[in-house]
Amino acid sequence: MADSRAPAASAATDRATSPMQKVSVALLINGARTQLQIAPWTTLLDALRDRLHLTGTKKGCDHGQCGACTVLLNGRPINACLTLAVMHDGVEITTVEGLAHDGSLHPVQQAFIDHDAFQCGYCTSGQICSAVGLIREGRARTRDEIRETMSGNICRCGAYPNIVAAIEEAMKAT
Amino acid sequence: MNNFQYSRAQDVADAVRQSAADSSARFIAGGTNLVDLMKYDVERPARLIDISHLPLRAVEETPDGGLRIGALVPNSDLAWHPRVKDRYPLLSSAILAGASTQLRNMASTGGNLLQRTRCLYFYDVATSCNKRKPGTGCSAIGGINRINAILGTSDACIATHPSDMSVALTALDATVHATGPHGARTIPMTDFHRLPGDMPERDTNLGADEIVTAVELPAHGFRSNYTYLKIRDRLSYAFALVSVAVALEIDDGTIRQARLALGGVAHKPWRDPEAEAALIGQPIAQDTFARAAHIILRDAKGYGHNDFKIDLARRSIMRALNQAAQGTPQSQSDKRIA
Numbered sequence: 001m002a003d004s005r006a007p008a009a010s011a012a013t014d015r016a017t018s019p020m021q022k023v024s025v026a027l028l029i030n031g032a033r034t035q036l037q038i039a040p041w042t043t044l045l046d047a048l049r050d051r052l053h054l055t056g057t058k059k060g061c062d063h064g065q066c067g068a069c070t071v072l073l074n075g076r077p078i079n080a081c082l083t084l085a086v087m088h089d090g091v092e093i094t095t096v097e098g099l100a101h102d103g104s105l106h107p108v109q110q111a112f113i114d115h116d117a118f119q120c121g122y123c124t125s126g127q128i129c130s131a132v133g134l135i136r137e138g139r140a141r142t143r144d145e146i147r148e149t150m151s152g153n154i155c156r157c158g159a160y161p162n163i164v165a166a167i168e169e170a171m172k173a174t
Numbered sequence: 175m176n177n178f179q180y181s182r183a184q185d186v187a188d189a190v191r192q193s194a195a196d197s198s199a200r201f202i203a204g205g206t207n208l209v210d211l212m213k214y215d216v217e218r219p220a221r222l223i224d225i226s227h228l229p230l231r232a233v234e235e236t237p238d239g240g241l242r243i244g245a246l247v248p249n250s251d252l253a254w255h256p257r258v259k260d261r262y263p264l265l266s267s268a269i270l271a272g273a274s275t276q277l278r279n280m281a282s283t284g285g286n287l288l289q290r291t292r293c294l295y296f297y298d299v300a301t302s303c304n305k306r307k308p309g310t311g312c313s314a315i316g317g318i319n320r321i322n323a324i325l326g327t328s329d330a331c332i333a334t335h336p337s338d339m340s341v342a343l344t345a346l347d348a349t350v351h352a353t354g355p356h357g358a359r360t361i362p363m364t365d366f367h368r369l370p371g372d373m374p375e376r377d378t379n380l381g382a383d384e385i386v387t388a389v390e391l392p393a394h395g396f397r398s399n400y401t402y403l404k405i406r407d408r409l410s411y412a413f414a415l416v417s418v419a420v421a422l423e424i425d426d427g428t429i430r431q432a433r434l435a436l437g438g439v440a441h442k443p444w445r446d447p448e449a450e451a452a453l454i455g456q457p458i459a460q461d462t463f464a465r466a467a468h469i470i471l472r473d474a475k476g477y478g479h480n481d482f483k484i485d486l487a488r489r490s491i492m493r494a495l496n497q498a499a500q501g502t503p504q505s506q507s508d509k510r511i512a
């Protein structure tokens with residue numbers, strides 16, 4: 001998705017834009033606020049990767065069918081490929097880059113390493129964000145419930161058994 | 175995705191005004207269907223009216239004991255809402271049978287009702303499709319139609335409506351609240367979606383400039399004897415081939431009230447008053463169930479690849495009626511079919 005080359009929009013931006021105008025949006029990513037001039041048709045996923053260079057979040061299908069693009073919106077997992085960046089002015093977004101604190105990995109990240117919960121790693125950042133959301137919600141308890149809650153994250157390498165084991169351990173640790 | 179103008183609606187009246195001023199505008203709520211369709215060039219709106227910030231997020235008790243659900247309540251919040259889980263578990267179950275955690279977190283109540291068909295040809299702009307481009311023909315008739323409809327079809331379109339939530343809302347006799355240029359009105363769920371007829375481009379009876387503001391559930395929630403049984407190609411994160419919502423009121427072994435709604439088989443959630451009448455006043459018995467299944471499927475018609483759906487629907491109805499009658503609703507996490 002190419003950005004438009006049109007001049008930046010003025011103050012009334014979120015009321016209306018002409019077709020080639022960019023919109024001003026303040027994205028609150030991993031605790032840092034960034035003001036962007038952005039074409040309204042830019043997905044949150046493309047804004048993260050192409051504008052903010054946060055490439056930890058992956059583009060798999062770009063159609064909501066794989067979960068590689070999962071990020072946390074106010075702590076809840078969503079597909080960044082099916083939402084527009086302009087719609088999230090000032091909303092707290094956490095990507096995989098925002099999970100580690102003070103140089104130590106998030107317990108879910110550590111559990112994924114300990115349990116060898118990936119092969120190629122392409123789905124992993126999405127899996128981890130979903131798992132963090134799952135633990136925060138605290139609804140899934142059994143293996144069946146973990147699997148069902150995580151079903152929006154496809155792993156083409158088939159690392160599922162280890163992913164479930166990693167989540168079970170991280171759940172106990174948190 | 176095409177370039178478009180983006181604006182935020184300030185309130186419901188403003189949303190309606192903006193929509194009426196631009197016939198190619200679309201409302202965007204969760205965006206999980208609209209953005210997807212825009213990426214395929216199926217939808218090319220000149221303007222997106224962002225309604226996601228409107229204050230339509232409440233789940234409130236109504237004076238007559240029902241529940242009023244704001245159009246922007248996310249699917250996940252609705253499914254896990256204590257009142258819904260407790261009093262309308264059929265609705266909760268149907269929502270949790272659909273899509274994925276991520277999608278349900280974004281998807282709105284209104285958007286779920288108004289999501290469009292998953293017919294393969296509707297998505298493929300290189301093919302003919304009367305729903306996408308009226309008058310071009312229907313590629314699914316005589317084409318790959320494994321997921322298409324077996325009931326209420328027309329020569330113009332054999333698409334299904336893909337929503338799970340809508341099947342439960344239809345079974346529960348919910349009503350949709352809408353506001354348009356001429357004011358507010360309510361539409362029963364049973365009349366909200368329509369059959370394709372010779373106007374398959376219209377999915378629903380909602381007016382072009384109308385916005386859904388809420389969905390209302392009546393007081394009776396069928397909390398004891400219900401099930402939502404969804405049959406699909408994989409156990410999660412897949413659309414229904416056939417789904418069955420059942421809600422029964424049973425008194426001393428006799429069925430007093432019955433609701434039976436099918437998903438994945440028609441252009442709208444499918445209910446049949448005669449099939450429900452055949453259950454009412456009857457004992458819980460296999461031949462009672464078989465009669466109801468026979469009636470609701472009596473006009474079913476396959477188109478080749480989807481012929482299997484007729485038998486699948488019949489068996490699923492039998493299974494679902496038994497689950498509901500026994501008070502053992504289908505679990506949406508333990509996938510074994512009880």
Ligand SMILES: Cc1cc2nc3c(=O)[nH]c(=O)nc-3n(C[C@H](O)[C@H](O)[C@H](O)COP(=O)(O)OP(=O)(O)OC[C@H]3O[C@@H](n4cnc5c(N)ncnc54)[C@H](O)[C@@H]3O)c2cc1C
Binds near residue numbers: 207
């Ligand atoms: C991979 C995948 C799998 C899925 N699986 C399932 C499944 O198994 N079962 C299922 O039921 N669904 C499934 N879905 C569909 C999902 O439930 C819908 O995309 C979602 O409910 C749409 O809600 P939304 O708020 O995102 O709608 P949007 O995309 O924002 O809008 C959809 C349409 O509704 C209109 N609209 C939205 N809100 C209003 C309103 N208040 N008034 C008037 N018009 C409005 C929009 O203009 C648009 O035309 C799946 C989706 C994906 C991508």
Ligand code: SF4
Binds near residue numbers: 295374
């Ligand atoms: S069934 Fe309907 S949606 Fe599918 S190709 Fe035919 S007209 Fe289009």
Ligand code: FES
Binds near residue numbers: 064070082
């Ligand atoms: S890239 Fe978003 S779900 Fe696949």
Ligand code: FES
Binds near residue numbers: 119123155157159
């Ligand atoms: S580790 Fe390769 S896709 Fe999951």
